[in-house]
Amino acid sequence: MNIPVLICDDSTLARKQVKKSLPSNWDVEVQFASNGREALNIMREQQIGVLFLDLTMPEIDGIGVLEANHAEKLVDFTIVVSADIQPEMQNRVAELGALAFIQKPVNTTKLTEILQQYGLL
Amino acid sequence: MNEITLTEEQRDCLQELINVAMGQASDKLARYLQTFVHLQVPYIELIDSEVLPERFAETYAQEGVSLVSQGFYGEKGILGESLLIYKSHDAHGIAEILGYEPDDVSEVEQLTDISSILTTTFLNGLAEQIDNQLAYSAPRVVSSMETPLEHHLQQLSFNWDLALKVDISYQVVDFSFNCDMVLLIPGEAIKNIQKVLDQILDEF
Numbered sequence: 001m002n003i004p005v006l007i008c009d010d011s012t013l014a015r016k017q018v019k020k021s022l023p024s025n026w027d028v029e030v031q032f033a034s035n036g037r038e039a040l041n042i043m044r045e046q047q048i049g050v051l052f053l054d055l056t057m058p059e060i061d062g063i064g065v066l067e068a069n070h071a072e073k074l075v076d077f078t079i080v081v082s083a084d085i086q087p088e089m090q091n092r093v094a095e096l097g098a099l100a101f102i103q104k105p106v107n108t109t110k111l112t113e114i115l116q117q118y119g120l121l
Numbered sequence: 122m123n124e125i126t127l128t129e130e131q132r133d134c135l136q137e138l139i140n141v142a143m144g145q146a147s148d149k150l151a152r153y154l155q156t157f158v159h160l161q162v163p164y165i166e167l168i169d170s171e172v173l174p175e176r177f178a179e180t181y182a183q184e185g186v187s188l189v190s191q192g193f194y195g196e197k198g199i200l201g202e203s204l205l206i207y208k209s210h211d212a213h214g215i216a217e218i219l220g221y222e223p224d225d226v227s228e229v230e231q232l233t234d235i236s237s238i239l240t241t242t243f244l245n246g247l248a249e250q251i252d253n254q255l256a257y258s259a260p261r262v263v264s265s266m267e268t269p270l271e272h273h274l275q276q277l278s279f280n281w282d283l284a285l286k287v288d289i290s291y292q293v294v295d296f297s298f299n300c301d302m303v304l305l306i307p308g309e310a311i312k313n314i315q316k317v318l319d320q321i322l323d324e325f
Contacts, residue, residue: 010162011133011136011137011140012130012133013130013133013134013137013321013322013325014137016325017325020324020325056140056144056160056161056162057162058162082144083140083141083143083144083145084144084147084148084160085144085145085148086147086148086151086152086157086158087151087152088151088157089157104140104141104144105141105250
């Protein structure tokens, strides 16, 4: 069965980069959200298997999504894909239950490694 | 005046490249100062050469500013000048941020130190993403008290038609420090950047 995947980033290019970096042998169905608010709406209505989440976004940012997800237990596997790679930010994201942190720009090698590490692939 | 505009896709692409480069620069600064730098979505606009001096005057008229100006030159006709602009109030606080004793080093040296962290990390991050390598000219510190900013802009080695103005506010939480970054890019180089952006967009 397809895994429902949600990619949330305010940049069109960044969303495409994540989608293109997904391993070709991974059976997924991809949806997109362009800010945190859109992402939360989708997460509350549908079962999402894996969420790829940017941090610096308008409306609700990545931290806001992680906080809501932490409280409401919507998605089990969240992988943060961010340009903001400061140590303090990485700790904060981990505390809020994100599985992994990928430094932008994302590529297939980095992403495959993480997915294998957590048994998602 | 020849009209150069970015398409919506080009703007989105450029914004994302800048986002990543800015993230690297803030990370470097945060680790160096052992603090946290608050990041916002960068604001990008193209500004006509005739408008920028006025805009500078409006933004910085009330207080003196110091700017650190540094040229960069890459392959594929990518070149420009990076300006880091500090309000004088913030410039005075840099010694504390860097942990220098007062009178340890001159304000010019302090500005050059912090600018080299931000400018070179940012520009190297940008260059890496577009598969380019940049060389830099020596940084020059210009104080608006001594030289009007317009004069400095006129003295640059190229005639720029359009500035790619990137408002990046690096807010260092523990020290309340801000600075603005502006990239000035001559017309031909903007077209070359557009070609690079189109190549990236074609890949996706």
